[in-house]
Amino acid sequence: MFDFDGVIVDSERYALELLMRMLSSEFSLDITEEDAMHVIGYNTARTIGYINERYGTAIDVDDFVSRYPKYDNFYMDYPGIRPIDHAMECIGRLPSLGYKVGLVSSTRSLHILYALDRLRMVRLFDFIITGDMVSRSKPAPDPYLKGIAFSGCQADECIVVEDSPAGVKAAKDAGIFTIGFKAASIRLDTSLADIEIGSYKELEGYLEGLAR
16 A cells, blocks of 8 residues: 555655645744655645644645645646656556555545546555545544555555655654655655665665566
8 A cells, every 4th residue: 555645756845834734824834844745645734734733823724725726736737747757657566466456545535636647656556545544644544444445455454655754753653564665855764663664776686576
């Protein structure tokens, strides 16, 4: 099971800068880059909840979301969206090695499916779990528990590829072997993962070895 942001596409820098820009422009709130990085992997509700608690603000989630149309949407509008190097080749090969392949993201389905369609990658996944399909998003284990159910496998038969602390915690709390993926331009703390891997070519070699 693959995360999307920071694993399929190198989008975390865009998301970090958009959050900081929106909070500054729309709510006159300047947060630190460290706090912006802390919420990478969270959905919008968890992100705003953390910001409100951290800065003593009372930003309404629906109000925040309503202001998104003023800004370019990475998933729908960004012209430079593309998979991380060798992602399509690696993921496309996994079925021939005997793997089912899923995508599990905190991002809502409209954005994920739009982006996957732009990337011509929808066909590569046997199932797709998005943030609006669960009541609790990452770092809660719910998205990966649903992924286990969709896969038809047991937790100890699954592998997760994640780039954020929130994603790693969600996968580990679901009882899944987790790979910390370090190929994006922002490298987050994935030290709690079982192993860390730095590229899709390295990941493909590792998964091929497990399949033998």
